[in-house]
Amino acid sequence: MSCYEIHVETVRDLLNPDNQQVQLMTNASAWKPIEIEVKEGADVNMLLADAQKNRSVARTLLNEHSSRSHCIFQLKIWDAAGAESGALNLIDLAGSERIHESGATGERRQEALAINKHLSTLGDCISAISSEASHVPFRNSKLTFLLQNYLKGEAKVLMIVNVSPLQDHANESLTSLKFAKKVNECRVNKKEAAVEPFPEVFEIK
Secondary structure (H helix, E strand, O other): EEEEEEEEOOOEEEOOOOOOOOOOOOOOOOOOOOOOOOOOOOHHHHHHHHHHHHHHHEEOOOOOEOOOEEEEEEEEOOOOOOOOEHHHHEEEEEEEEEEEEEEEOHHHHHHHHHHHHHHHHHHHHHHOOOOOOOOOOOOHHHHHHHHHHHOOOOOOOOOOOOOOOOHHHHHHHHHHHHHHHHHOOOOOOOOOOOOOOOOOOOOOO
């Protein structure tokens, strides 16, 4: 397994935090996170706990422990013959942020701007894939550059969107649900059957 974060425009290995942080170039990079062999669930849980301790978090007016980075976890699967047979990737995206509400200033503000840019670019890529555009702007952010292999080819993708139940956060929840609707309508693997329509119970308008 491997686990790393994208903090602003820097990539950092969360299982080897003393390793040099990398300003990953969007055209080529030889950087790879370290990979640690795991044999059972307890091994994975222990390493994930270590990775979480090393992740960039900070306090804002809206969240005592706000994630200030996107986190990418990868578990490569090997068969009995020693050949790689697949991979499970879990990506924890930092939430979009309204700076005037979070009170972010200085470094926190730069983090928020980067997070919002990454999520916006992800939305652009999803739209381009959905419309079968000739060009998908994966290189427009570190996040989408690193996620491009998961958003094309034979990959199967599931997005889980967390929203607040509070009325005060209704606008942010609606924005998140609209983004989820856009993702739900996107077919990464054209060979697969069309996805089920987004539940109308949300009454997205």
